[in-house]
Amino acid sequence: MRSTSALVTPCATTADTPAPARSRWADLSPARRFDAAGLAITGWLADRAGTVPWRMTAGAYGDAVARPRSRVSLAGPLPETPWDPDLSPTMAGAGVAVYEEELRAQLLEAMAAAHPEPPGVVRTTILPSPG
Numbered sequence: 001m002r003s004t005s006a007l008v009t010p011c012a013t014t015a016d017t018p019a020p021a022r023s024r025w026a027d028l029s030p031a032r033r034f035d036a037a038g039l040a041i042t043g044w045l046a047d048r049a050g051t052v053p054w055r056m057t058a059g060a061y062g063d064a065v066a067r068p069r070s071r072v073s074l075a076g077p078l079p080e081t082p083w084d085p086d087l088s089p090t091m092a093g094a095g096v097a098v099y100e101e102e103l104r105a106q107l108l109e110a111m112a113a114a115h116p117e118p119p120g121v122v123r124t125t126i127l128p129s130p131g
Contacts, residue, residue, distance in 0.1 A: 032107060035072075035097035039079045039088065055103075055110065058086035064098040070122050073094040088104060 032055060033041065045051040049056040065071075074095055100107065 032060075032100040033097075034057060034064070034074050034091060034099070034101055035074060036078050038097075039091075040079055042083075043079055043081070051084040053081075055107065056081075056082045056087065058090040060103075060120075061087060061090055061094070061098060064103060065094050065096060069102070071098065071099070 032038070034056075039056075042051075042053050044057055046053055074091060074097055078088045078092055
C-alpha cells in the first residue's frame with residue numbers, strides 16, 4: 001500500500017487514529033503554526049498521535065521571519081519544543097508569529113518534491129474560459 005503525506009489540522013480524528021493505521025496509510029504532518037498554540041498542538045500530537053513535526057524547526061522559522069512582512073507579536077510564554085530545542089528560544093527572540101498560510105508555497109513545494117507523481121499521472125491546470 002502506498003504511503004502518502006498529508007497536512008492535517010489537529011482534530012479528534014487525527015489524535016484517535018491508531019498508530020498501526022497511521023504507519024501503514026499515511027505520514028501525518030500537523031499544520032505549521034509558529035505561535036504558542038501551534039507549538040502546544042504540535043507537541044500534543046507528537047506525544048499522543050505519533051506525528052513527527054515536519055518543517056517545525058528553528059531554521060524553518062528563521063527563514064520565514066527573514067522575509068519582511070507585517071506579523072502578529074507573540075503573546076505569552078512559549079512551550080518547550082523537544083523535537084527542536086532551539087525553536088522556542090528562537091521564536092522568543094524574534095517575538096513574532098508565523099502562520100502556515102504564509103508558508104503554503106514552501107510547504108507545497110516540499111511535499112511535491114518528497115512525493116513526486118507516480119508514472120502515468122498527468123497534472124493538469126484548469127484555466128478560466130476566455131471572456
